[in-house]
Amino acid sequence: xxxxxxxxxxxxxxxxxxxxxxxxxxxxxxxxxxxxxxxxxxxxxxxxxxxxxxxxxxxxxxxxxxxxxxxxxxxxxxxxxxxxxxxxxxxxxxxxxxxxxxxxxxxxxxxxxxxxxxxxxxxxxxxxxxxxxxxxxxxxxxxxxxxxxxxxxxxxxxxxxxxxxxxxxxxxxxxxxxxxxxxxxxxxxxxxxxxxxxxxxxxxxxxxxxxxxxxxxxxxxxxxxxxxxxxxxxxxxxxxxxxxxxxxxxxxxxxxxxxxxxxxxxxxxxxxxxxxxxxxxxxxxxxxxxxxxxxxxxxxxxxxxxxxxxxxxx
Amino acid sequence: xxxxxxxxxxxxxxxxxxxxxxxxxxxxxxxxxxxxxxxxxxxxxxxxxxxxxxxxxxxxxxxxxxxxxxxxxxxxxxxxxxxxxxxxxxxxxxxxxxxxxxxxxxxxxxxxxxxxxxxxxxxxxxxxxxxxxxxxxxxxxxxxxxxxxxxxxxxxxxxxxxxxxxxxxxxxxxxxxxxxxxxxxxxxxxxxxxxxxxxxxxxxxxxxxxxxxxxxxxxxxxxxxxxxxxxxxxxxxxxxxxxxxxxxxxxxxxxxxxxxxxxxxxxxxxxxxxxxxxxxxxxxxxxxxxxxxxxxxxxxxxxxxxxxxxxxxxxxxxxxxxxxxxxxxxxxxxxxxxxxxxxxxxxxxxxxxxxxxxxxxxxxx
Numbered sequence: 001x002x003x004x005x006x007x008x009x010x011x012x013x014x015x016x017x018x019x020x021x022x023x024x025x026x027x028x029x030x031x032x033x034x035x036x037x038x039x040x041x042x043x044x045x046x047x048x049x050x051x052x053x054x055x056x057x058x059x060x061x062x063x064x065x066x067x068x069x070x071x072x073x074x075x076x077x078x079x080x081x082x083x084x085x086x087x088x089x090x091x092x093x094x095x096x097x098x099x100x101x102x103x104x105x106x107x108x109x110x111x112x113x114x115x116x117x118x119x120x121x122x123x124x125x126x127x128x129x130x131x132x133x134x135x136x137x138x139x140x141x142x143x144x145x146x147x148x149x150x151x152x153x154x155x156x157x158x159x160x161x162x163x164x165x166x167x168x169x170x171x172x173x174x175x176x177x178x179x180x181x182x183x184x185x186x187x188x189x190x191x192x193x194x195x196x197x198x199x200x201x202x203x204x205x206x207x208x209x210x211x212x213x214x215x216x217x218x219x220x221x222x223x224x225x226x227x228x229x230x231x232x233x234x235x236x237x238x239x240x241x242x243x244x245x246x247x248x249x250x251x252x253x254x255x256x257x258x259x260x261x262x263x264x265x266x267x268x269x270x271x272x273x274x275x276x277x278x279x280x281x282x283x284x285x286x287x288x289x290x291x292x293x294x295x296x297x298x299x300x301x302x303x304x305x306x307x308x309x310x311x312x313x314x
Numbered sequence: 315x316x317x318x319x320x321x322x323x324x325x326x327x328x329x330x331x332x333x334x335x336x337x338x339x340x341x342x343x344x345x346x347x348x349x350x351x352x353x354x355x356x357x358x359x360x361x362x363x364x365x366x367x368x369x370x371x372x373x374x375x376x377x378x379x380x381x382x383x384x385x386x387x388x389x390x391x392x393x394x395x396x397x398x399x400x401x402x403x404x405x406x407x408x409x410x411x412x413x414x415x416x417x418x419x420x421x422x423x424x425x426x427x428x429x430x431x432x433x434x435x436x437x438x439x440x441x442x443x444x445x446x447x448x449x450x451x452x453x454x455x456x457x458x459x460x461x462x463x464x465x466x467x468x469x470x471x472x473x474x475x476x477x478x479x480x481x482x483x484x485x486x487x488x489x490x491x492x493x494x495x496x497x498x499x500x501x502x503x504x505x506x507x508x509x510x511x512x513x514x515x516x517x518x519x520x521x522x523x524x525x526x527x528x529x530x531x532x533x534x535x536x537x538x539x540x541x542x543x544x545x546x547x548x549x550x551x552x553x554x555x556x557x558x559x560x561x562x563x564x565x566x567x568x569x570x571x572x573x574x575x576x577x578x579x580x581x582x583x584x585x586x587x588x589x590x591x592x593x594x595x596x597x598x599x600x601x602x603x604x605x606x607x608x609x610x611x612x613x614x615x616x617x618x619x620x621x622x623x624x625x626x627x628x629x630x631x632x633x634x635x636x637x638x639x640x641x642x643x644x645x646x647x648x649x650x651x652x653x654x655x656x657x658x659x660x661x662x663x664x665x666x667x668x669x670x671x672x673x674x675x676x677x678x679x
Binding site for chain 2 (some may be wrong): 211310
């Protein structure tokens with residue numbers, strides 16, 4: 001187990017290095033001068049050259065990368081072109097909001113997907129199955145910005161039950177924080193739930209068709225027992241993988257939901273950075289998202305090894 | 315409930331042996347988009363204590379389904395099972411799901427075809443072996459584990475106590491099938507159904523598993539139903555053989571009789587198609603031309619007539635032949651019997667050597 005963890009961590013580190021190169025290269029390949037954009041109408045040649053020098057943009061690209069990488073390793077991701085704020089602290093400031101929304105959305109997704117997926121697999125071909133499949137089809141097809149706006153219209157504007165947007169830290173006001181979390185988490189969670197429902201269903205169906213399930217029935221184990229210990233226990237393995245991927249996606253990319261609900265998360269920060277050509281901020285945000293992604297995958301693999309005895313032993 | 319051998323220690327398959335399972339007019343069909351598919355059409359047999367009954371047929375002949383249906387191990391609906399199947403005094407077909415759960419595993423044990431897939435990869439074999447015993451016999455975990463060790467030793471797993479907490483992937487195919495057999499035996503069933511139990515194994519392992527089941531049977535006195543497509547497997551172990559084609563029994567006889575003097579054209583065809591090692595005279599293997607009929611569109615007359623190379627006429631095409639007793643205990647479903655000379659030739663060509671059951675039993679015991 002120890003060697004397995006070590007090997008996977010090493011692999012994750014190599015992947016992260018690759019990501020840093022790609023991120024750096026892509027951003028610098030995109031046309032457009034960030035400093036000129038940042039200065040806008042206040043353009044002044046001397047100030048411009050000073051800023052370029054301060055940002056190190058006059059150095060060769062390889063050297064720029066090396067400097068960025070080495071300081072990134074110490075936790076210093078540079079300074080925003082736009083605001084002058086250190087990127088690291090800007091990201092850390094936004095991280096709790098993103099994480100809260102991501103985990104809440106995943107919870108909503110699982111609360112939908114587990115019962116719907118299991119039920120539709122067990123009752124395959126019956127009305128429940130069709131209902132769950134229709135939900136899933138609609139859930140993946142409906143654009144999230146539209147669904148978010150619809151929720152705001154119904155629950156905030158018309159019924160007035162919940163605030164339409166904004167973020168409050170749960171440390172400041174837990175009740176208000178939850179009230180503000182419900183709509184964005186539902187918006188992102190329904191999509192996640194729709195995707196997960198399909199995976200849960202197909203995964204449970206596959207597990208149900210296994211020969212060992214037939215043997216468990218032939219042993220005279222009651223149906224509930226068979227379902228719990230011989231079907232669901234095996235179905236978890238692929239479900240855990242896809243849940244991890246969904247969480248990673250939520251952590252990195254609910255930009256649209258964050259924009260619709262004025263949610264101060266990493267996604268919106270990254271979007272702003274793209275629009276403003278804020279290189280350090282964008283690099284930092286993408287690196288953070290990629291790290292999160294790799295970290296979750298690492299955790300999934302470790303969990304996988306616990307769920308499936310064949311993985312570490314062989 | 316105990317299946318300790320009765321007053322007669324040497325198992326006797328004569329008329330006086332106790333009937334453990336009596337199947338009458340068993341019909342199994344499935345509702346499909348193209349109408350009802352009749353997969354098993356009115357089969358009858360008696361299984362005696364200590365007896366080995368082989369059900370032989372090609373894929374789709376209904377041989378597996380006919381036994382799975384006994385305890386409703388097929389999906390119902392779309393499946394439908396009618397007829398009777400008395401296990402002792404209980405008619406299995408009339409039982410509810412709750413009652414069947416107490417029959418499966420406890421009174422009828424199963425061994426399936428592929429040991430690589432019939433064990434759950436995420437549970438230890440100890441767990442898979444003990445769960446049935448704990449559930450049916452109400453054993454404590456410790457007692458169930460003790461018994462599991464005994465069972466593993468009995469099926470020939472070396473150092474069983476140490477292997478109890480191993481996972482299936484840590485065993486070879488043959489060893490896994492031994493574990494599956496141990497599971498099948500764990501609650502002392504009256505009947506063990508071995509559904510193609512050696513088909514997925516290599517030849518040497520196959521022989522070991524066949525011997526193992528025969529030994530255990532002699533030891534425990536249970537009845538065994540062997541389901542196989544391989545007449546070669548059947549020859550060494552079966553007391554009686556039931557040949558199935560398109561959901562029907564086409565021939566049924568004592569194994570010795572069936573192999574020496576097959577009478578149904580299909581059985582003769584099966585024997586003729588057996589490969590024989592070192593036989594250079596026959597040239598190509600004799601295959602039976604054509605395919606079995608689809609269960610949704612069975613021919614009106616004899617199920618085999620479209621493929622029958624022996625004789626096929628107007629009557630075969632329109633009238634379903636009855637199962638006739640052509641000799642004591644020898645039943646054939648055909649209007650025309652294969653004549654003795656031709657039948658003996660097929661039997662001789664197959665070179666199946668079969669000892670009379672009495673002699674073989676002494677060898678095993």
